[in-house]
Amino acid sequence: MFKRIAVLLSLALLPLTAGAATFIIPAAGTGPGANGSQWSTELVIHNASSLLADIQLKYHDSTGTSPVRAFVVGARTTVMSPDVVRNIFGKASGTGAVEIDVDDALASRVAITSRTFNTAPVNFGDAHLAQLGQDVPAINTDDAPGVGDLSVLAGPAFSSDARFNFGAYAVSDAAISWELVRKDGTIAASKEVSYDAGTQFQYNNGISTLFGATPNDADVVYATVTKGKAIVYGSFINSATGDPTYVPGIHIRADSHIVFAVDVNEDGTADLKDANADGVLDEPVNLYTIGFPNYFRVVFPGQNLSDVKVELADPAPDVLLLDDKGSIEWAPSSTVRGTTLTLRLKVTVGGVTEIISIPGRVN
Numbered sequence: 001m002f003k004r005i006a007v008l009l010s011l012a013l014l015p016l017t018a019g020a021a022t023f024i025i026p027a028a029g030t031g032p033g034a035n036g037s038q039w040s041t042e043l044v045i046h047n048a049s050s051l052l053a054d055i056q057l058k059y060h061d062s063t064g065t066s067p068v069r070a071f072v073v074g075a076r077t078t079v080m081s082p083d084v085v086r087n088i089f090g091k092a093s094g095t096g097a098v099e100i101d102v103d104d105a106l107a108s109r110v111a112i113t114s115r116t117f118n119t120a121p122v123n124f125g126d127a128h129l130a131q132l133g134q135d136v137p138a139i140n141t142d143d144a145p146g147v148g149d150l151s152v153l154a155g156p157a158f159s160s161d162a163r164f165n166f167g168a169y170a171v172s173d174a175a176i177s178w179e180l181v182r183k184d185g186t187i188a189a190s191k192e193v194s195y196d197a198g199t200q201f202q203y204n205n206g207i208s209t210l211f212g213a214t215p216n217d218a219d220v221v222y223a224t225v226t227k228g229k230a231i232v233y234g235s236f237i238n239s240a241t242g243d244p245t246y247v248p249g250i251h252i253r254a255d256s257h258i259v260f261a262v263d264v265n266e267d268g269t270a271d272l273k274d275a276n277a278d279g280v281l282d283e284p285v286n287l288y289t290i291g292f293p294n295y296f297r298v299v300f301p302g303q304n305l306s307d308v309k310v311e312l313a314d315p316a317p318d319v320l321l322l323d324d325k326g327s328i329e330w331a332p333s334s335t336v337r338g339t340t341l342t343l344r345l346k347v348t349v350g351g352v353t354e355i356i357s358i359p360g361r362v363n
Contacts, residue, residue, distance in 0.1 A: 019103065019104040019105075020056075020101045020102060020103055020104060021101070021102055021103075021104050021107035021140060021142075022099060022100070022101050022140070022141045023099070023100045023101075023102070023112055023138040023139065023140055023141070024097055024098070024099055024100075024138065024139050024141060024144075024169055024171070024231055025041075025043070025097060025098040025099075025100070025112075025114045025136055025137075025138050025139075026097050026136065026139065026167070026168075026169045026200065026231045026232075026233040027095065027097065027116060027136050027167065027200075027202065027233055027235065027246075028041035028043075028059075028084060028085050028095070028096060028097060028098045028114060028116060028136070029041055029085055029094060029095040029096070029116060030083055030085040030086040030091055030092070030093060030094060031086075031091075031092060031093025031094065032093065033118070034163065034204070034237075035239065035242060036242075037118045037237070037242045038118060038119045039095075039116065039117070039118055039119075040082060040083040040085075040086070040116070040117060040119065041083065041084050041085055041098070041114055041115070041116045041117075041136075042080065042081065042082045042083070042084070042114060042115045042116075042117070042133075043080060043081050043084040043088075043098065043112075043113075043114050044078060044079075044080040044111075044112075044113045044114070045073055045078070045079050045080070045100070045110060045111070045112055046077075046078040046110070046111040047073040047074065047075060047076065047077055047078075047106070047109065047110055048076060048109045048110070048111065049075060049076070049106055049109035049110075050075045050076065051075055051106065052072050052073070052074060052075060053072065053073040053102060053103070053106045053109075053110055054070070054071075054072055054102070054103055055070070055071045055072070055073055055100060055101070055102055055110075056068050056069070056070045056071075056099075056100070056101040056102075057069040057070075057071070057084075057088060057089075057098060057099065057100060057101075058098070058099040058101075059085065059088075059089040059091070059096050059097070059098055059099075060096050060097045060098075060099060060169065060198050060199060060200045061094055061095065061096030061097075061199070061200050062096075062199055062200065062201050063199075064196075064198060064199060065099075065198045066089050069088055069089070073110075084098060084114075085098075095167075095200075095202050096200045097169040097200040097231075098114070100112055100138060107140075112138040113135065113137075113138070114135070114136045114137075114138065115133045115134065115135055115136070116133060116134055116136050116244065116246075117131045117132060117133030117134070117244075118131070118132045118133070118237070118242045118243070118244060119131055132241060132242055132243040132244065133244065134235065134244045134245055134246040135246060136233070136246055137248070139231055141171050141229070141231075144171045144229045144230065144231045145223075145225045145229065145230060145231070145232070145249070145251060146225055146228070146229045147225055147226065147227060147228070147313045147314055147344050147355055148224070148225065148226075148279070148313070148344055148355035148357065149224070149225050149251060150222060150223070150224045150251070150252055150253065150254050151222075151223045151224075151225075151232045151249030151250060151251055151252075152220060152221070152222060152223075152249070152250045152252055153166050153220065153221040153223065153232065153233075153234040153247050153249055153250075154218075154220050154234075154247060154250075155207070155215070155218065155219040155220060155221065155234075155236065155247075156217075156218075156236045157217060157218055158217055159207075159215035159216055159217050159219065160239075161238060161239055161240070162236040162237055162238050162239055162245075163204070163205050163236065163237050163239065164205065164206060164207060164215060164219070164234065164235075164236045164247075165202055165203065165204045165205065165206060165234065165235050165236070165237070166202070166203055166206045166221055166232065166233065166234035166235070166247070167200065167201050167202030167203055167206075167232070167233060167234075168195060168200070168201055168223065168230045168231065168232045168233075169199075169200045169230065169231045169233075170195035170196060170197055170198065170199050170200070170228065170229075170230050171197070171228065171229035171230060171231065172197045172228040172229050173194075173195070173196060173197045173227065173228050174194070174195045174197070174225060174227055174228030174229060174230040175192060175193065175194045175195070175225070175226045175227035175228065176192070176193055176195070176223050176224065176225055176226065176230055176232070177190065177191075177192045177222075177223070177224040177226050177353045177354075178190065178191045178192070178193065178210060178211070178221065178222070178223055179221070179222040179223075179224075180207060180211045180213055180219060180220075180221060181219070181220045181221070181222055182216055182219060182220075183216070183217065183218040183219070183220070188211070188213055188216075189211035189212065189213045190211075190351075190352075190353075191210060191211060192226065192353060193210075194227070195230065197228070206221070206234075207219055207221075221234070222254075223249060224353075224354065224355065226313060226346050226353065226355060227313065227346070231249070232249040233246070233247065233248065233249055234246075234247030234248075234249070235247055253278065255277045255278065255279075256274065256277050256278060256279035256354055256356065257352050257354065258279075258300065258347055258349045258352060258354050258356065259274070259277070259300060259301055259302065259303075260274055260281075260298055260299065260300050260301075260347070260356055261273040261274065261281075261298075261299050261300075261301060262281060262285055262296055262297070262298055262299070262358065263296060263297045263298075263299050264285060264286075264296050265296075266295060266296065266297050266327075270299055270301060272285065274356070279354060279355065279356050279357060280356070280357040280359070281356075281357065281358050281359055283359075284340055284359035284360055284361040285330075285358060285359070285360045285361070286360075286361055286363055287330055287332050287341075287360045287361060287362045287363065288362075288363050289331075289332055289333065289334040289337055289362060289363070290334075293320075293329045293330065293331035294329070294330045294331065294360075295327075295328065295329055295330075296328055296330075297326050297327050297328065298310060298326035298328065298345065298347075298356075298358065299326060300326070300347075300349055303349055303350065305325050307349060307350045307351075308324075308325055308326070308347070308348070308349050309324050309325075309347070309348040309349075310323075310324050310325060310326045310345055310346075310347050311324065311345065311346040311347075312344075312345065312346070313344040313345055313346040313355050314343075314344045316343060318330060318331050318332050318333065319343055326345075328343070328358075330343065330360060332360070332362045336362050337362050337363065338362065339362050340359050340360065340361050340362070341359070341360045341362060342357050342358070342359050342360070343357070343358040343359075343360060344356070344357050344358075345357075345358065
C-alpha cells in the first residue's frame with residue numbers, strides 16, 4: 001500500500017493543457033469526528049486510455065481552495081491514496097471537497113472513485129477496529145444543479161438512530177434556499193445561504209445546526225439553487241456503530257407554491273398564467289426588437305404586494321427590473337430574433353422563495 005501512495009505522491013508535476021473537465025467529490029475528510037469516530041477518504045484514479053493523463057487535484061473547504069497538486073497518471077494504470085486529505089493536501093483534520101481536473105479528451109477514459117470511511121472500535125467478542133465506509137461519487141460540474149434546480153436529501157427513517165449531516169460545494173458564486181420538510185409535508189424551517197465559488201460547507205447534525213430545529217423521523221431537506229451552481233450531498237451516521245450512509249442530492253421537479261401570471265399590457269389583467277403550477281409561464285411573452293423596449297408586469301393574484309419581492313436570478317443584460325414588485329423592461333437584440341429566451345426570477349412571496357421562469361419569444 002505504501003508503494004502505491006509513493007507512486008501518487010512522486011508523479012511528475014506537469015501543467016494541465018487547455019480544455020479540462022472538472023469533477024467534484026463533494027465530501028472528503030480526515031481526522032477525528034463525533035462519538036470517537038476517525039475518518040479518512042480513499043481516492044482511486046484509473047486511466048483506461050493508452051495515453052498519459054494529466055490530473056490536477058484541489059481541496060476546497062469553508063476557507064477556500066488549497067494549492068494545486070498536479071500529477072501524471074500512466075496509461076492503463078491506477079493510482080490511489082488511502083487518506084487523500086491528509087497525504088496529498090497535508091491536512092491533519094478537516095472536511096471539504098476534492099476537485100479533479102482532467103483533459104477533456106481523456107475525461108471519458110478516467111475512472112474516479114472515492115470512499116470515506118470511519119475506523120471505529122467494534123467489539124464482537126474480541127475488541128478490534130472495523131472500517132465502516134460509504135462511496136462518495138465524483139460529479140462532473142457540467143451536471144451540477146443550477147438556478148431553479150431542486151435537490152432532495154432524505155434523512156434517516158429513525159432520527160434517534162443516526163446523525164444527519166449535509167452540505168454543499170459551490171461550483172460558482174451560489175445561493176441555496178434550504179427547507180426542512182417533515183414527513184407530513186409541513187415546512188418546519190427555511191434558510192437561504194450564500195456561498196463563495198470554490199468553497200464547501202458541511203452542516204453536522206444539520207437539522208439542528210442549520211435550521212435550529214429538532215430532528216424528526218423521515219425528515220427531508222430541500223435545497224433549491226437560487227444563484228449560480230452548487231452540488232449538495234448528505235450522509236447519516238449510525239449512532240451505535242459509526243457506520244455512514246451516503247445520501248445523494250436527488251434532482252426532481254416540485255410544484256410551485258407561488259401563484260403568478262404576466263400582465264402583458266400593464267392594464268391590471270393577468271394575460272398569461274402558470275396554470276399547471278410548475279413555475280414556468282405556460283406560453284411566452286412576445287418580445288419585439290424594434291421601437292421601444294418591451295414592458296410587462298409579473299403579478300401575484302391574491303397576494304399583498306408588501307409581501308412580494310422580485311429579483312433577477314440569472315444575469316440578464318437585456319433586462320431591467322424596474323422595481324422589486326415585478327415590473328420588467330426587456331429589450332433583446334435583433335441578433336436573437338426568431339428565438340425563445342428564458343428570464344429567471346427569484347421571487348419571495350409570504351416568506352417562501354422560489355425561482356420562476358418567464359419565456360420570451362423574440363419577434
